[in-house]
Amino acid sequence: xxxxxxxxxxxxxxxxxxxxxxxxxxxxxxxxxxxxxxxxxxxxxxxxxxxxxxxxxxxxxxxxxxxxxxxxxxxxxxxxxxxxxxxxxxxxxxxxxxxxxxxxxxxxxxxxxxxxxxxxxxxxxxxxxxxxxxxxxxxxxxxxxxxxxxxxxxxxxxxxxxxxxxxxxxxxxxxxxxxxxxxxxxxxxxxxxxxxxxxxxxxxxxxxxxxxxxxxxxxxxxxxxxxxxxxxxxxxxxxxxxxxxxxxxxxxxxxxxxxxxxxxxxxxxxxxxxxxxxxxxxxxxxx
Amino acid sequence: xxxxxxxxxxxxxxxxxxxxxxxxxxxxxxxxxxxxxxxxxxxxxxxxxxxxxxxxxxxxxxxxxxxxxxxxxxxxxxxxxxxxxxxxxxxxxx
Numbered sequence: 332x333x334x335x336x337x338x339x340x341x342x343x344x345x346x347x348x349x350x351x352x353x354x355x356x357x358x359x360x361x362x363x364x365x366x367x368x369x370x371x372x373x374x375x376x377x378x379x380x381x382x383x384x385x386x387x388x389x390x391x392x393x394x395x396x397x398x399x400x401x402x403x404x405x406x407x408x409x410x411x412x413x414x415x416x417x418x419x420x421x422x423x424x425x426x427x428x429x430x431x432x433x434x435x436x437x438x439x440x441x442x443x444x445x446x447x448x449x450x451x452x453x454x455x456x457x458x459x460x461x462x463x464x465x466x467x468x469x470x471x472x473x474x475x476x477x478x479x480x481x482x483x484x485x486x487x488x489x490x491x492x493x494x495x496x497x498x499x500x501x502x503x504x505x506x507x508x509x510x511x512x513x514x515x516x517x518x519x520x521x522x523x524x525x526x527x528x529x530x531x532x533x534x535x536x537x538x539x540x541x542x543x544x545x546x547x548x549x550x551x552x553x554x555x556x557x558x559x560x561x562x563x564x565x566x567x568x569x570x571x572x573x574x575x576x577x578x579x580x581x582x583x584x585x586x587x588x589x590x591x592x593x594x595x596x597x598x599x600x601x602x603x604x605x606x607x608x609x610x611x612x613x614x615x616x617x618x
Numbered sequence: 619x620x621x622x623x624x625x626x627x628x629x630x631x632x633x634x635x636x637x638x639x640x641x642x643x644x645x646x647x648x649x650x651x652x653x654x655x656x657x658x659x660x661x662x663x664x665x666x667x668x669x670x671x672x673x674x675x676x677x678x679x680x681x682x683x684x685x686x687x688x689x690x691x692x693x694x695x696x697x698x699x700x701x702x703x704x705x706x707x708x709x710x711x712x
Binding site: 343344347348350351355359362382383432433465466467 | 624627628629630631635636638643645646647649650651652653654656
């Protein structure tokens with residue numbers, strides 16, 4: 332028996348590490364009165380997802396006004412920021428932290444597809460939150476209706492529809508009605524439609540092209556056109572245009588596995604400009 | 619008589635889907651600093667017995683029942699493991 336005990340400290344499966352990391356994040360939140368909700372992976376309530384599926388990272392949605400406290404807490408125990416909110420995704424909704432022992436944490440301040448104010452959206456999603464045991468620690472997670480919506484929106488965004496059957500298709504009509512009511516409250520109608528095969532009902536919506544792009548793919552230029560169309564105002568469009576040609580240093584760092592040098596950034600910058608203008612030229616029939 | 623339980627600041631998970639091969643495993647850590655630790659095989663069985671709380675004798679009995687063995691054969695090892703887990707703060711004496 333002693334030999335088995337000695338052999339016990341070994342490689343830990345990613346799935347186990349994710350469970351423990353959720354508990355670590357919740358401990359940090361409890362100690363600092365940070366409002367957050369655990370999402371996806373072990374935070375999904377029974378019946379909403381195939382029990383055999385495992386996550387490779389921790390996803391949390393934090394009350395936006397508590398973000399700075401969560402960042403301080405994560406970094407106090409050794410998490411290192413690897414992407415920021417401007418570069419983490421199309422929606423500027425999440426940033427990533429890495430810890431050598433606990434792995435990845437994706438911190439979300441909003442959820443792709445939700446269009447109302449992020450602080451207000453957190454209140455709506457947290458309204459029916461329940462305590463769910465992850466690694467034998469009580470963690471707040473959205474209620475079943477909100478979880479269905481979150482899973483469907485994630486499917487539409489990621490193009491991976493494995494969760495839609497359990498979260499939507501197998502839901503009874505009254506549960507689907509509940510999801511639609513919550514969707515309307517959050518201004519997420521177009522995104523939900525993209526996740527459940529009803530996107531064409533929203534052809535006139537400003538975000539239609541963006542969700543269509545997520546579903547069907549296309550060039551980077553198509554993506555930027557869609558993002559511009561979805562930007563809610565002139566300021567947002569200007570910010571997008573400014574950032575369009577700049578290299579994402581966070582992604583380049585992850586690709587290289589180390590901070591990029593200035594020379595590497597310049598080289599990537601030149602490639603990106605050539606790429607964008609090459610696409611424009613091809614569209615215009617000049618190449 | 620001293621009783622033992624999992625410490626208040628510990629998170630742990632033991633699920634069939636997370637076991638390494640057919641070896642039962644428990645993954646445990648103190649919060650928030652860890653380190654994460656794996657207890658496999660008989661160590662996992664003892665951990666699951668500790669999760670219900672109890673004295674040395676009760677934990678030994680429970681572990682022997684789960685392991686389908688004679689309590690006397692494992693008593694010494696169980697006592698040693700409990701002492702080690704107390705030392706690293708994963709288990710608390712009441």
